Structures are given as structure tokens and as C-alpha cells.
Amino acid sequence: MDITEVTKASGLPASTLRFYEEKGLIRSTGRIGLRRIFSGDVLERLALIALARGAGFSLDEIGEMFTPEGPDIDRTLLLAKADELDRKINELTAMRDGLRHAAVCNAPSHFECPKFRRLLRVAGKHRFRQPNKLKDKI
Amino acid sequence: MDITEVTKASGLPASTLRFYEEKGLIRSTGRIGLRRIFSGDVLERLALIALARGAGFSLDEIGEMFTPEGPDIDRTLLLAKADELDRKINELTAMRDGLRHAAVCNAPSHFECPKFRRLLRVAGKHRFRQPNKLKDKI
């Protein structure tokens, strides 16, 4: 398939496909002239990438999961990630319940609603961003 | 409390607190000299921000939820967001199960494992990034 067929089948723009290829997340099987040719299973790969992205993995992390040859995708890493997802799911569930409650609650501000405030306590600790990398000293 | 007390209590760096203030997400109650003074409930606010961030809301969206005076936080918006979270929760659950399975599965490649492939189909469609905004024409 050529790149437009992939864009149609996957919904991703060509620029993204080229970008993913450059990152090593997908591979084109060859060229006709300049044009990339992809084999059908790139779609499966893209689906997996989409899934992993949805689960909060970064492209780099996804790249590492697809170790070029490694049959040994680090299993403890996978389990750790699964646990992380469990925590995340709990958080999202709390937030969802909070929203549903907020939609019917008539406290003047949600901050004044005890139900809502309890949620804050429940779903506390989660870091979103790592500190910027400091430049390594030589 | 001054800004360092807030950083200690919240775990957020001072730069973030200033940034949030500039964005209108939190407010300092006054100054001593140049220095900001915060009242204790900023911590609650920060907890809520953290929760909402964790649930995937952008800072701008969070800002809108804290409408300055609006008693009428658009309830349908809240419910829509809750539904969105439900979908996300399903996705994460699928991914989590996929990871747990992958950790014990001994198919040569996860792509070759039918259980895993089924997941791909299940948890398909989710957009992560909106198209860049095109500059509005005058």
C-alpha cells in the first residue's frame, strides 16, 4: 500500500506516518521511486501505537517496547506499567464521579460541596511532569 | 502562607505556582513587600487542579470550570466530560489487561498473540491531538 492508503485506513495524516517512520515506530517495506510502500501489518502496528498512546505511553517508550529483536520485553516493566494504569483508572473514576456529582449538585461552588471536597482527598497524589532535564555536565 | 510554604505543602515548585496565578487558576490574597501571601484554601484548589489535570483536562479547561461567578457551570459539558472519561477508562482498562497478559504470554511476538490482537480491535478509536489551529484570517 502507498502512504495515502495507509492514511485512509488509519486516519493518520501522512506527516505523522513519516514522523513515526523517522522515529523508528513503523517501517516502510520499500520505495517506488521516492514513494514509500507499506505492508498491511503496519495498520496493526499503528493500532498498537494508538492504544499505547491512549494508555499514556510516550512515543519513546513505545519504541522501546518494540525492541528490534528482543523477545524479552521486560516483563516487570510491563507489570509496573499495568499497576500505574490501575492507579490512573482509579483517579479517572474519581474524577468521573466527581463530574457527575457536580452536574447535579447545587452548592454555590463545588468547593463548598462536601461530597466534592471528599473527592479531592481521595484522589490525591500523582505527578504529571518530570523536572526538565538539566544539561549534563561533561 | 508564603510561597515556600505552599510549595512544601503542595509539592509544586514556586515557578508553577506563579504560572498558575498568572493563568488565573489560583490567587494570592495579598503581598508583603513583593512577596505573595496565599490563604490555606489554595491547597484545596491545587488538589483539584491536580485531579483535573490527571483526568486529562487542560489548564484552560480547568480555568473555565472555575468560572469566576457562574453558578451555571455548563452541566451538559460536565456530563459530556464524564462520558469522555468513561471511554478513557475503558481504554485504559483494556490496555492494562493487555499489559498483564503480555507479561505472561509467550507468543514470539505480541502481534502474533490472538488475545493481544483482539485488544487492538477493542480499543481502537481515540484522537489524541487536535489539528494545529490554522491562523485565522483577518
Add this chain to the structure above:
DNA sequence: GCTTGACCTCAAGTTGACTTGAACTTTTAT
């Protein structure tokens, strides 16, 4: 055989959420 449109490359721009740095002012500690 030539135009046209799909594709290409490569560099630079974009967005969100912050962080970092430089230069300055205050408080606090000696």
C-alpha cells in the same frame, strides 16, 4: 513529451505546560 498532482525532504514553526536565567528588591541574620 509535457503538465499535473501526489509524493518527497528538510528546516522551521506550533502548542501546552512549565522551567530557567538575568537582573532586581526585600527580608533576615550577623
Add this chain to the structure above:
DNA sequence: ATAAAAGTTCAAGTCAACTTGAGGTCAAGC
């Protein structure tokens, strides 16, 4: 009184994940 520590502003930098743009190539249809 004075220096260090902690705070401030404002502009610029960073990072991920892409997108956009300029300029070039090439196969396909007329």
C-alpha cells in the same frame, strides 16, 4: 550596616509530538 537568602519580574528556553512550508522529484494521464 551589610551580606546572604529568598522573593520578584519578564523574556526566553524546553520538550513532546506533530504540522507546515518551501522547494524538489517523478509517474501517470492527455
